[in-house]
Amino acid sequence: MSYFKNFGLDREPFSTSPDPSFFFLTKTHKTALTRLEISLRLKRGLNVVFGDVGTGKTTLSRTLIRNFTDDDDFEFHMIFDPGYKSEYQFLYALSKLFHIQEKAHSTTGSKYAIENFLFNKNLHRNKTVVLIIDEGQKLSSESLEILRVFLNYETNEHKLLQLIIFSQLELLPRLKVMPNFLDRISLKYVLEPLNAEEARSMIHFRLCKAGCSNPETLIEESAIELIYENSGGFPRKITYICRNAVERAIMNDQTFITCESIHNLINEDLLLNERRIFA
Ligand SMILES: Nc1ncnc2c1ncn2[C@@H]1O[C@H](COP(=O)(O)OP(=O)(O)OP(=O)(O)O)[C@@H](O)[C@H]1O
Numbered sequence: 001m002s003y004f005k006n007f008g009l010d011r012e013p014f015s016t017s018p019d020p021s022f023f024f025l026t027k028t029h030k031t032a033l034t035r036l037e038i039s040l041r042l043k044r045g046l047n048v049v050f051g052d053v054g055t056g057k058t059t060l061s062r063t064l065i066r067n068f069t070d071d072d073d074f075e076f077h078m079i080f081d082p083g084y085k086s087e088y089q090f091l092y093a094l095s096k097l098f099h100i101q102e103k104a105h106s107t108t109g110s111k112y113a114i115e116n117f118l119f120n121k122n123l124h125r126n127k128t129v130v131l132i133i134d135e136g137q138k139l140s141s142e143s144l145e146i147l148r149v150f151l152n153y154e155t156n157e158h159k160l161l162q163l164i165i166f167s168q169l170e171l172l173p174r175l176k177v178m179p180n181f182l183d184r185i186s187l188k189y190v191l192e193p194l195n196a197e198e199a200r201s202m203i204h205f206r207l208c209k210a211g212c213s214n215p216e217t218l219i220e221e222s223a224i225e226l227i228y229e230n231s232g233g234f235p236r237k238i239t240y241i242c243r244n245a246v247e248r249a250i251m252n253d254q255t256f257i258t259c260e261s262i263h264n265l266i267n268e269d270l271l272l273n274e275r276r277i278f279a
Pocket residue numbers: 015016017018019022023024025026029051052053054055056057058059060168202235236237239
């Protein structure tokens with residue numbers, strides 16, 4: 001895009017969409033990814049990845065799916081918004097997701113059809129079925145109970161459904177009062193915010209991905225430090241500040257992001273937030 005050419009880039013460096021190609025493997029993200037891959041390959045069943053708002057859960061889930069693209073033994077299904085209001089709604093959505101043709105006339109019938117589907121895929125077609133649920137904090141207790149039942153479907157060696165739930169931390173206290181569910185979690189992992197060095201590497205990485213050969217020529221070191229301080233190390237906040245900084249630099253015909261420009265942006269954002277509160 002020519003808009004970014006003026007800034008020495010081929011494309012937008014700090015889009016806030018969950019694009020795996022802009023995903024920088026920090027220690028916490030790399031560990032989560034590796035452990036999830038191992039758990040899926042060993043068909044261990046239930047995995048839950050927690051993380052505060054904007055820590056990279058959705059991007060991580062897409063990166064995981066991308067890493068398995070060439071592996072025909074795996075079949076991925078994804079639910080982006082699991083806020084189902086009833087057991088029936090959830091089972092109906094799952095049947096659709098799995099392309100189950102059989103019409104079920106009761107929730108028991110639906111569960112049976114899904115069990116059949118999982119047996120068939122695993123035992124006759126040699127497929128590992130993976131269900132990824134994003135925004136896991138929206139799962140109702142009824143939906144969690146259904147998932148728990150599915151996790152009981154297993155052969156002597158492994159589970160028939162591989163389930164990964166990505167969730168904000170608010171799900172945790174709800175799971176703590178469901179010992180039946182909690183006990184079945186094979187992998188629990190919490191995504192941590194980035195440290196200062198990782199934040200710096202992430203910013204440089206994204207600039208390079210967008211076509212810059214030497215990111216130090218585009219952003220001042222002290223600007224990165226200020227971004228880190230204000231973001232608390234949360235990737236979305238880092239991305240958001242950087243995106244605004246690039247836009248501002250382009251608008252002002254500048255070819256370099258300074259500490260001063262970050263300082264101004266942060267103050268403007270604070271002012272805007274204050275106005276919203278007092279409106
Ligand atoms: N490791 C990373 N490297 C580069 N960018 C990242 C990384 N982690 C997150 N981001 C960026 O931060 C933003 C937020 O990420 P994402 O949407 O995956 O967070 P989330 O945890 O799913 O947030 P929410 O809790 O709101 O659903 C995205 O723009 C994403 O590209």
